[in-house]
Every structure is written in C-alpha cells, then in structure tokens.
Amino acid sequence: MHNVNMKAEQLHQLIWMSRPLMQAAEGCVENGLTGTNLTVRMRAVLEILHKYGEQTVPELAARLDIQRQYVQIMCNETLTSGFIEQRPNPRHKRSPILTLTNQGSALIEDILSKEMQIMQEMSEDLSTEDIATALKVILSVVDGLQKRTGERK
Amino acid sequence: MHNVNMKAEQLHQLIWMSRPLMQAAEGCVENGLTGTNLTVRMRAVLEILHKYGEQTVPELAARLDIQRQYVQIMCNETLTSGFIEQRPNPRHKRSPILTLTNQGSALIEDILSKEMQIMQEMSEDLSTEDIATALKVILSVVDGLQKRTGERK
C-alpha cells in the first residue's frame, strides 16, 4: 500500500526529469557545435542523411516527425551552407534528392563521434544492466502515457 | 570493447527518448486539464503554490527556473481566473504574496490526485527496483551532461 505510493512518486519524479534531461542533452549538443557554422537544426538534417542515406525533404520530414514546410526551411539553410547538395530525383522532378557533400559528411561524422565519446564517458559510471533497465522503464512509461492520452494525430 | 559501445549506444537511445517522454507527459497533463478552465501554465503556478506554499512572483520564478517577467504574466492570468489571490506582504509592499483560493486549492488537489492515479496505474507494470534504477540512471545522466556543457548559470 505504502509501497504503491512510493512507486508512483518515484515514477512521477522520473517523468518530470525529462525536461531537464532534454535541456541538458540539447545544451550539450549545442556546445559541441561551436565553431562548426552548424545550427542544431542543420545538425539534425545532417544526422538523418548520414543515418538513413540521401532522401527528399518530405521523407526527412516524416523521419523527424515535423511538418514538411518547416523541414524545407531547415534543408534550405543547410543547402546554403554547403553541407548538403541537391541531386536530380528520377522519381520526381520537383523534389530533388538531398545528399551530404564531402564536407558535410566529414563534419557530421566528426560531430557524432565526439558525441558518442561523451556517451562512453558517461556510461562508465553505470552498469550495463542499469542502463538497459532504465531504457526499458522509459520506453514503457512513454507507451503508457501515450495510451492514456488523446492519441496524437 | 564491444560492450563499451553497446552501453554508449543504449545511453544515447535513452537520452533521446527524453523528448518523446516530455511530449507524452505534457500531452497527458493537458489532457487532464480539459474542462477545468486551467491552462498548463496556470496549472504550474497552482502546483508550486500547493507544493511549497504561498509565495511571491519572484520566488515562483526561481522555483520554476523561468524569467520573472514571464512568471508574472502566468500569475496575472491565474489571478484573473480566481484560482489564486493576493495577500499583503509584510516584507515587501509592492510584491504581494500569492496564495491559493479555496477553489484553486480544491482544483489542484483534484488534478494532482488524478495524475497520481495514472502514475500508480503505470507503475503496476514495473518493479520497485527497476523504477528506482531508472531514476538513478537519469539523475546521473543529467548530471553528467550538465557537467560537460557550458554550465547553465
């Protein structure tokens, strides 16, 4: 009985750490971007292209779960900066395929590897099992919260 | 060696669940507010007053870690709605103490108890130890990330 409330309260605390966690994560990413001429949004574009390969703006938007119109803006910025370029799309003349330039490719790889190094450093303080457990709990909580809400979209 | 990368990758995945987690949590809170004439910001004001007792706008701002000027707006809205009221502040004539009205007090208690019930339901799927472990990991990660960033003031 008392145990039930303990669990609920700890879960509550866990859930509301999500904001500080996100802010800390984003701050850290932003920090790693200084001196690169990249913005956080441009980095996001490069990351997806690096992870999933070249693709069009609408595909990127679906992947990022952001409105197409906004992703268009992000991509246009990134194009201007020269980290990505357009390739003709055989499947759609108005919608070119976006692809990393050599410069963009090298940059995002460098950034991601530095970020991964931070992950490794931080994971030294934690056991493999604890990390796995935490991830499992978080996934379960996200699922539970979404189910109990007016289902997005 | 391979283990190191596994840990880092799981940690990475965990960290970037923070955004969906936050969105799910906020969506759920918003959902619970329908029919109450409360906005999310007003709910935040009520919650702090309920948790930490009556206080001034600047105190609230510090607690919420939001700029004083914005919290002022949130509080003025909440005042208009009648869920909180001003009390003379013996320590500062220009800065009244904000306190919950009976109506506001009843409302926030109802909301918080319904939210806690959701926590209890969700915690049924998880063990006490797993929740505790997850919380520990998250706190550690937030700490680690903040340390590795241009330290937020």
Place this chain on the structure above:
DNA sequence: TCATATTGACATTATGCATGTCATTTTGAC
C-alpha cells in the same frame, strides 16, 4: 541618507514549430 537592488508592468524579440494557401508537377485510376 543614499546608492543599489527588487519588483511589477510593459514592450520587443527569438525560437520552434503548426497551419493555410498557391502554383506546379506527378501519379494513379480509368
């Protein structure tokens, strides 16, 4: 007492999107 800090109020700006519209393709069903 008097320089400095605090506070409420108001104005402006920024960020990160969502939403709406339009003209131009592109696609798919017939």
Place this chain on the structure above:
DNA sequence: GTCAAAATGACATGCATAATGTCAATATGA
C-alpha cells in the same frame, strides 16, 4: 491517354513559450 487527386516547393501567417530590455516605484543595506 486523360483527368482528378496527391505531392511538392514556396511563401505567408499564427502561436506558444519563453528571453531580454526598460522604466518607475519601492525596498534594502551600508
């Protein structure tokens, strides 16, 4: 092949959630 429907880029507008700047009134502390 035709034609309605869908996809796409471009552009405009709106909106929530703040940060930032300023001012005048008031408080505070040395």
